[in-house]
Amino acid sequence: MKHKYHFTYLNLHSMSKRLLLAVLGLSLAACQRADEENDIVPAAVATTFDQDFSLNYRQQATVSSASSQPELTVAVADLNYKFCPKNAYCFTADFVNPTLSVTDEQGQTQEVKLSMRRMTGNYPAWSDTASVRANGRRYMFYYIIYDVKAGCDNPEKKDISIALRVSRPNNK
Missing domain, CATH: 2.60.98 (Tick-borne Encephalitis virus Glycoprotein; domain 1)
Structure with missing residues (x-):
């Protein structure tokens, strides 16, 4: 039982990292689009x-x-x-x-x-x-x-x- 909880915690922790990376990637893409809009002369x-x-x-x-x-x-x-x-x-x-x-x-x-x-x-x-x-x-x-x-x-x-x-x- 103790082992099963440990794996669940690791899976949640791993999913949190993936979710954080996905959100970070999307925000960087949004910043890049905003910078491109500012590049218009x-x-x-x-x-x-x-x-x-x-x-x-x-x-x-x-x-x-x-x-x-x-x-x-x-x-x-x-x-x-x-x-x-x-x-x-x-x-x-x-x-x-x-x-x-x-x-x-x-x-x-x-x-x-x-x-x-x-x-x-x-x-x-x-x-x-x-x-x-x-x-x-x-x-x-x-x-x-x-x-x-x-x-x-x-x-x-x-x-x-x-x-x-x-x-x-x-x-x-």
Whole structure:
């Protein structure tokens, strides 16, 4: 009798291990599918100077004057962000700080880090600008605002878009 109980315990223990391995395998497959969904890169957009445009994480835009070839390619290389959970009180404001990858006509790439926090009061619509030298001239990048996909209480990078404007001042 003692022996029979011992075998039953071992069989249950062995079945528990198999069940655990099966569940672990399924969860890894689900994670891989989620990662594949996050690997989808949004289609590129084309815009002109002094025109507002929006980009999502890993999306790129070509920027040109109305009658020329693209002078710059701008891509959202990374997003550093924090959002206060719904119905919670947080000591810091929500923010999205994008890192842009800017490539000029010669293929030279540089990174530009921008920062923005939602502000109240008498602040301008944009709170961050950056000057970039490319193609032998200066370009101004204006970070207008960020937006989060509706209904996302816990957004991921793919749920965030940023609005930008690139200008080409007359002086070089």
